[in-house]
Amino acid sequence: MTTQQLVTQIKKKQSFLCIGLDVDLDKIPKHLLETEDPIFAFNKAVIDATHHLCVAYKPNTAFYEAYGIKGWQALEKTIKYLNQNHPEIYTIADAKRGDIGNTSSMYAKAFFDDLGFDSVTVAPYMGKDSVEPFLDFKDKHTILLALTSNKGAFDFQTKTVDGKELYKQVLETSKTWENSQNLMYVVGATKAEYLAEIRQIIPNSFLLVPGVGAQGGNLQDVCKYGMTDDIGLLINSSRGIIYASKNEDFAEAAAKKASALQSEMKAILAK
Amino acid sequence: MTTQQLVTQIKKKQSFLCIGLDVDLDKIPKHLLETEDPIFAFNKAVIDATHHLCVAYKPNTAFYEAYGIKGWQALEKTIKYLNQNHPEIYTIADAKRGDIGNTSSMYAKAFFDDLGFDSVTVAPYMGKDSVEPFLDFKDKHTILLALTSNKGAFDFQTKTVDGKELYKQVLETSKTWENSQNLMYVVGATKAEYLAEIRQIIPNSFLLVPGVGAQGGNLQDVCKYGMTDDIGLLINSSRGIIYASKNEDFAEAAAKKASALQSEMKAILAK
Incomplete structure (x- = not known):
């Protein structure tokens, strides 16, 4: 999916x-545990x-790998289900990968070509040739970790590197990489006050923003x-939506939570 | 496997x-492509x-994920084969994982408990609660990326953070984490000249050293x-050994290359 197609979907769905x-x-x-594939049944x-x-x-991907072959199969079924039934949906493999060049190529092939995801999250520590x-x-996005939503973000990401915080160095350096137009960035909602400065470095890039809800970030x-x-934002919520109910009404409960967030987004877009 | 058991194996095998x-x-x-599971047949x-x-x-893990379910099955068969037939062998899942706390727990469970690896490589960018x-x-090791063997290592790892290179900050900070005695570190052989300074920070920790051979590092x-x-070193060679021959004699050719390296190691240990 291209960035423009994603923007079109956002405007259409007001979400x-x-x-x-x-x-x-x-x-x-x-x-659900009695079904043949509980993970896929839940996702579907x-x-x-x-x-x-x-x-x-x-x-x-961690949640799928934790269940071995069965987990991997559930991941494959989930992305296939999405691509076949909802081609308008943008898909992100949250894998936080990154390795030396020839190895990163293998990961890219796995997530983009074989599984058919639109994007994958990637860690920056190993630099240019790992990303x-x-x-x-083409028409795939690489979502680079910049400033994450967890406490450990302050261990290295916000430390000053040659006069500037490491996450800002990551943003600036990544702009010089080949095909950098295919980059998006992870910026945690728990660090909203950093966003103004981040927008000075990357005024137009899409940001994937985790941490709204369970982790305490504010939309x-x-x-x-x-x-x-x-718009330039994809706001992620995981636990706050999918575990809204532990009972048979879990999907309806998830829809209610999603609907509340979507309404809030619609109101913001109308401003 | 404990660190001491690994040291015992090194001394016994002189490797x-x-x-x-x-x-x-x-x-x-x-x-091999005509066999039922070419990846496992090759590994075995x-x-x-x-x-x-x-x-x-x-x-x-990238090389296995690139082949989807079949790749994951081959990885499971390989680690099972090693644990059943060669319990004296130390096993490393080179996965370079790292995520927010509850997600890192899922990865740890997958690699240590379910697959049964002795250790896993982890990226430091997300800090303490991701590692x-x-x-x-217990009796498992976490091998933290410090200074990697690729060119991109110079993009961020060697940049100065609060007066000290980022990879040194990673080494020093990680020593303060809970159960830090279970840490090992990745330090690329292509940066051997950095090792003297690294040893001042972590005098005793084991280092996993990639980059000898194909990437140009010197043993x-x-x-x-x-x-x-x-000893405190595990020297890794991948392509230089496993692809020594493309013919039916590939395993013998791999053994020759491995034997040459082992002889060199034995001579070094005898000094």
């Missing part, structure tokens, strides 16, 4: 919501109930400091 | 060689021919600056 599909078998309704129900309210889904193999893919603040003419 | 199992179907002998042959010459194997869930596991230099009383 820039991304739903994180982080499926933990200990947290999903018990009756959530997708069926919420796809009109969001523009993107983001499975975090550029992802940027090579209004994020939009105030981070929104662009083309 | 601190780790063989990287980075299986690319375009590079393995053609006759390499392991059977080299296990007496090395102390560790390191599959890079500590891995450190929680003698690495040992000169990086070796400790308990």
Whole structure:
């Protein structure tokens, strides 16, 4: 999917919501555990109930890898289901990968070509040649970790590097990489006050913003400091939506939570 | 496996060689492609021919993920084969993972508990709470990226952070984390001259050293600056060993290359 197609979807649906599909078998309704593939059954129900309210889904690969082959199969089924039934949905593999060049190429091939995701999250620590193999893919996005939503973000990301915080160095340096137009960035909602300065460095890039809801981030603040003419934001909520109920009404409960966020977004877009 | 058990194996085998199992179907002998599971067939042959010459194997997960379910199955079969037939071998999942706390816990569970690896490589960018869930596991090691072997290492890792290079900040900060005795570090052989300073910060920790061979690193230099009383080094070679021949003699050719490195190591240990 191109950036422009994503913007079109956001304007059409009046939503820039991304739903994180982080499926933990200990947290999903018990009756699903008796189905053949509980993870996919859960995802399918959530997708069926919420796809009109969001523009993107983001499975975090850790939750699938934790269940071995079965988890990997559920991930494949989920992305196939999305691509076949909802081609208008933007898909993000939250994998936080990054390795030496020839190895990053293998990851890029796995997530873009084989699984068919629109984008993948990538860690910046290994630098240019660990990220550029992802940027090579046309109409695919590489979402680089810049300033994450967790406490550990202050261990290195906000430390001053040659007179400027490391996450700003990451933003500035990444702009010089080949095909940098295919970059988006992860910026945690828990650090909304940083967004004004971030927008000075990357005025137009899309930001994937985790941390609204369960992690305490505020939607209004994020939009105030981070929104662009083309919106430029994908706000992710995972646990706050998908685990809204532990009972048989889990999908309806997820839709209610998603609908509340979408309404808030619609109001912001109308301003 | 405990650090002491690893040291015992190194002394017994007179080898601190780790063989990287980075299986690319375009590079393995053609006759294997007709077998039911070419990746596992390749790994099994390499392991059977080299296990007496090395102390560790390191599959890079990218190469397995690139083949989807089949790749994941081959990875499971490989680690099971090693744990059942060669429990004296130290195993490293080269996954370069790292995420927010509850997600890192899922990765740790997947690699340590479910797959049964002795260790996993982890990226430091997201800080303390992204790494500590891995450190929680007893008799398992977390191998933190410090100074990698690729060119991109100079993009951020060697930049000065509050008066000290970022990779040194990573080393020093990580020492303060809970269960930091379970840490090892990745330091590329292509940067052997940095090892003397690294040893001032972490005098005893084990280092996983990629980049000898195909990437141009020098074994003698690495040992000169990086070796400790308990050796403290695992030298990894992947392509230089496993792709020594593209013909039916690939396993013997791999053993020859591994044997040459082991002889060099034995001579160094005898000094």
